[in-house]
Amino acid sequence: xNYFEGKTLFRMNDDEESDLVNHNEVLGxxxxxxxxxxxxxxxCCEFSPPLIAVYQELIERKMxxxxxxxSCDKNKGEMIxxxxxxxxxxxxxxxxxxxxxxxKEKFNxxxxxxxxxxxxxxxxITDMGRREVQDRGVVCFNSWKQASGMTDR
Numbered sequence: 001x002n003y004f005e006g007k008t009l010f011r012m013n014d015d016e017e018s019d020l021v022n023h024n025e026v027l028g029x030x031x032x033x034x035x036x037x038x039x040x041x042x043x044c045c046e047f048s049p050p051l052i053a054v055y056q057e058l059i060e061r062k063m064x065x066x067x068x069x070x071s072c073d074k075n076k077g078e079m080i081x082x083x084x085x086x087x088x089x090x091x092x093x094x095x096x097x098x099x100x101x102x103x104k105e106k107f108n109x110x111x112x113x114x115x116x117x118x119x120x121x122x123x124x125i126t127d128m129g130r131r132e133v134q135d136r137g138v139v140c141f142n143s144w145k146q147a148s149g150m151t152d153r
Contacts, residue, residue, distance in 0.1 A: 002027070002122060007099055009068070009091045012083045026091060029120050030064040031144050033129055034103060035090070036114040038072040039082035044113040050133055051115065052088045057138045064120070064150065065141065066091060070100045072112050119148035 004027060010018040011026075035051065037044040051067065058065040069092040071079040076095035083092065093100055103109075107116050107127065115129030125147045126132060132140040 003099065003103065004068075007097070008094060010094070011089050011091050013089065018080075021091065027066060030066050031120065031125070031141070031148055031150070032118045033065070033067045034070055034107070034116040034118065035067050036070045036072055036104065036107075036109045036112050036116075037082075038074075038112050039078045039085075040074065041072075041112050047113045047115075047130055047134070048086055050137070052086060054133050054138045054141070055088060055090070058141055063141060063145075068092065070103060071095055072100075072104075072109075117144050120150070121148075123148075 002023070004023040007023060009021050009023050009026070011021050013019050033051075037048065039045070055065070055067050067088075067090040069083065069090045071082075071092065073079040073082065073095070079092075079095050083090070107114070107124075113130055114127075115133065116127050117125040117129040117132075119125055125144050129140075132143075
């Protein structure tokens with residue numbers, strides 16, 4: 001299931017500007033981490049750096065992985081400032097996009113941060129992604145890949 005079909009996704013570039021991306025090109029065949037987060041949340045500010053480290057290592061190793069930041073911020077300015085502060089090229093939906101609230105409801109998001117990891121087909125691999133990243137670091141990707149049925153690339 002492609003939750004992002006027909007949706008506009010953006011990625012923060014090196015100049016801290018937003019680039020429009022084609023979801024089919026950037027999400028196809030990848031394990032996807034939905035990161036529900038907010039700049040005002042101390043636990044989010046604490047969890048973002050370890051997630052960034054895992055993301056950067058996986059991307060350097062050319063692993064099939066993407067993070068989509070799903071903002072729970074209070075306004076667009078907070079969201080954009082936080083993404084610029086993080087200096088990481090995660091994908092994100094426009095602030096207030098209805099899909100964010102739909103996904104929050106679907107995955108029963110009642111607190112942030114929350115990291116839901118999906119297989120390339122959209123099946124939930126784990127709803128405990130935050131704990132797995134904190135406890136195991138980049139090694140957790142191996143179990144995600146295995147659970148998704150992906151073979152080594």
